[in-house]
Amino acid sequence: MAENQAQNPQTEKVIALSASLLEPFQGHPFRVASGEEMEQLKESIREYGVLSPLLVRPRGDGRYEIVSGHRRKAACEALGITELPVLVRDMTDDEAVILMVDSNIQREHILPSEKAFAYTG
Numbered sequence: 001m002a003e004n005q006a007q008n009p010q011t012e013k014v015i016a017l018s019a020s021l022l023e024p025f026q027g028h029p030f031r032v033a034s035g036e037e038m039e040q041l042k043e044s045i046r047e048y049g050v051l052s053p054l055l056v057r058p059r060g061d062g063r064y065e066i067v068s069g070h071r072r073k074a075a076c077e078a079l080g081i082t083e084l085p086v087l088v089r090d091m092t093d094d095e096a097v098i099l100m101v102d103s104n105i106q107r108e109h110i111l112p113s114e115k116a117f118a119y120t121g
Helices: 003-007 036-048 070-079 093-105 112-120
Strands: 014-018 054-058 064-068 083-088
Touching: 036 070, 054 093, 064 070, 064 093, 070 083
Parallel strands: 054 083
Antiparallel strands: 014 083, 054 064
């Protein structure tokens, strides 16, 4: 991705990528739990599709690291969906951690231990 695209989100585009090209964020402190919330997410995706693309960053080996969207990927895999909408953004490790924590802190049900690990990293 061109440098100006990383700095100007309006020029970024959502693309479809194979789930097999997506790797979890290294040291991701938030668990992807099954249960009622996952069932609701799967039902939403089944009915409407993935409404919000995953945020990923290129790893340099043709694969991508998920910054935000681990639960959506897990729900899609459970439903047999193999191609996911993603927003590819170049970002530093620090930028990726900030976005990953920020996107997860907005969730309603997060264990205190997950929050603590996210902040202390």
